[in-house]
Amino acid sequence: MEEDLISKKELLDETGISYGQLYRWKRKQLIPEEWFIRKSTFTGQETFFPRVRILGRVQHILQKKDDLSLDELADKLSEPPSLYRIGLSVSQLRERNIVSVSSLERFGKPETEDIPLTFEQILNVFAADGLLSKGELSWEEADRLYQTLETHAAGYGEKGWELFFVRKMGVSFFIMALPGAALAFDEGVRLVSRLQSADLAEQLNARLSEHK
Numbered sequence: 001m002e003e004d005l006i007s008k009k010e011l012l013d014e015t016g017i018s019y020g021q022l023y024r025w026k027r028k029q030l031i032p033e034e035w036f037i038r039k040s041t042f043t044g045q046e047t048f049f050p051r052v053r054i055l056g057r058v059q060h061i062l063q064k065k066d067d068l069s070l071d072e073l074a075d076k077l078s079e080p081p082s083l084y085r086i087g088l089s090v091s092q093l094r095e096r097n098i099v100s101v102s103s104l105e106r107f108g109k110p111e112t113e114d115i116p117l118t119f120e121q122i123l124n125v126f127a128a129d130g131l132l133s134k135g136e137l138s139w140e141e142a143d144r145l146y147q148t149l150e151t152h153a154a155g156y157g158e159k160g161w162e163l164f165f166v167r168k169m170g171v172s173f174f175i176m177a178l179p180g181a182a183l184a185f186d187e188g189v190r191l192v193s194r195l196q197s198a199d200l201a202e203q204l205n206a207r208l209s210e211h212k
Contacts (some may be wrong), residue, residue, distance in 0.1 A: 002193075005037065005048040005210050006055070010029070015058045030061055030077060033058035053199050060206045077202070088108045088115035098207050103129035104140070107146050119201075124149040125147075126204050127163075127195055136193050137165065148174045153197065167192055 013021065025031050027206060035057075037048045038187040064073055069154055098107075107125045108117070117125075127149060128142045137145065146164070156178065164175045168189045177183060179196055 004051045004194075005039075006051040007121045008047040008049070011049060011054060011058070015055070015062070017058060017062070025061060028202075029074050030070065040178070047192075050194075052142075052194070053196065055060070056199055056203050060202055063206055064179060074194075087118050088122065089114050089116050090166055093122065095118075095126075096208075099125050099129040100133065103142075104133060119204075120154060121195065123200055123204055124153065126207075130200075131193055131195075134193075137172070145174055148176065152176050156197070160201075162197070163191040164191060164192060165195070 007021070010159070011017075022031070023073065026036065031054070032044070035049050035054055037050075038045055039048055042176055061073065064076075069074065088098075089098070090104055091114055093108065094101060103125055107128060124146055128146045131137045131145065132142050145163075149163070153176075154157070156176075158175070160179055161176050162179045162181065164183065166173060166175065166185065166189050168186065172192070175183065179198065185191075
């Protein structure tokens with residue numbers, strides 16, 4: 001079972017960036033070397049990327065490239081997340097439209113909405129809200145996702161985590177592991193979504209920066 005991939009041509013068409021930009025960003029280490037995946041196709045060798053991660057990274061670069069040089073942006077991307085994490089209350093998150101009101105009401109502890117949530121707590125809500133907005137999971141599944149992250153995410157520390165959301169015969173479940181772990185699944189298991197804490201943190205920080 002493989003992560004959802006996007007071809008180089010699809011990436012360039014969907015984002016509007018050029019071939020030159022893509023490979024310049026690679027040289028500047030804005031896009032990791034390991035995200036360039038060479039695969040054989042009926043037309044020969046083609047380059048693919050992990051869809052969710054590359055689209056999130058390109059969006060982030062496009063948002064920031066007018067304010068920061070590529071070298072400065074590369075430094076920002078390589079910073080440990082703890083260096084730039086902040087906390088916001090539920091009411092502040094609502095005002096800034098960081099996640100949907102529905103997700104805030106369900107996961108954001110509205111009874112204490114003026115008490116700041118930690119970055120990690122916001123990230124857990126952000127993860128569940130993102131999959132809900134894509135229609136990839138139900139509210140009951142979102143509850144289980146959020147509880148899984150609340151219970152286990154902190155235990156991975158600075159190394160971060162990777163979460164696999166899978167289904168088989170109508171039954172869904174979540175698996176957490178260290179980033180890059182090689183997992184094998186039974187035949188018939190379908191990967192619905194794959195999340196990495198580092199990618200989510202990057203996306204969340206971009207959203208928070210937009211609304212400072």
